[in-house]
Amino acid sequence: LYVEAVLAEGLMLVLEGAQANYLANVMRLKAGDPVRLFDDSTGEWLAEVADAAKRNITLRLTTKLRAREAVPDIWLLFAPLKKDPLHYLVEKATELGVARLQPVVTHRTIVDRPNPERLRAHMIEAAEQCDRTALPELAEPVKLAALLASWPAGRALLFADEGGGEPFADIAPGPAALLIGPEGGFTEDERGAIRAHASATPISLGPRILRAETAAAAGLAAWMSRFGD
Numbered sequence: 001l002y003v004e005a006v007l008a009e010g011l012m013l014v015l016e017g018a019q020a021n022y023l024a025n026v027m028r029l030k031a032g033d034p035v036r037l038f039d040d041s042t043g044e045w046l047a048e049v050a051d052a053a054k055r056n057i058t059l060r061l062t063t064k065l066r067a068r069e070a071v072p073d074i075w076l077l078f079a080p081l082k083k084d085p086l087h088y089l090v091e092k093a094t095e096l097g098v099a100r101l102q103p104v105v106t107h108r109t110i111v112d113r114p115n116p117e118r119l120r121a122h123m124i125e126a127a128e129q130c131d132r133t134a135l136p137e138l139a140e141p142v143k144l145a146a147l148l149a150s151w152p153a154g155r156a157l158l159f160a161d162e163g164g165g166e167p168f169a170d171i172a173p174g175p176a177a178l179l180i181g182p183e184g185g186f187t188e189d190e191r192g193a194i195r196a197h198a199s200a201t202p203i204s205l206g207p208r209i210l211r212a213e214t215a216a217a218a219g220l221a222a223w224m225s226r227f228g229d
């Protein structure tokens, strides 16, 4: 369970609202029952229920199970999609181990500013399900031109180009970012600007046209299968 707190040994934590309801009424936890918590900073802890009331539940932290893990150094740069595909993209990227989610506004992007709170909620839910103790970082939306102009040296920009690119087998290890376009794809000008960037390598995800959210999951899975730990 993710908690917005800095966890420490012996800490007494009172949870209310949905989390208390989940632990007390869905999981029906009683005093003495164990709970695993993480805070995205110190790591994962074992706690035990000190008191389970109707409206809130008190947990006592006992032992630290593991430190916040280092995640593979890959970012996902994506043109924000409509609600359900975006939920799928954020959930799969989190499960696959992405370090950072960066919305990129392109000419054909439909949703310029996705709701960050909703994205964060999907990230947390996915992290709890897949046992991550480190949440992906969620960056502010940025325009494609600004992203390219301020691209950090030393990070490979893997441009998922359905128009053709290198097979994943040729990708070198190292800090990377996977760039996925919107449902309507990149414009020719955008593709030219990306391909012209010194850090960019166009990559192919096969001969078929994938949905953006499929391309994000497929691209991350391909990278993770080679470089993820």
Ligand code: SAM
Binding pocket: 159, 160, 161, 162, 163, 164, 179, 180, 181, 182, 183, 184, 185, 186, 203, 204, 205, 206, 207, 208, 209, 210, 211, 212, 215
């Ligand atoms: N141009 C596409 C079309 O003709 O329908 C629309 C874009 S596609 C739905 C969404 C994004 O997924 C693309 O911009 C690209 O980044 C990625 N993508 C889809 N299929 C791909 C493939 N076979 N190889 C590499 N990237 C792909």
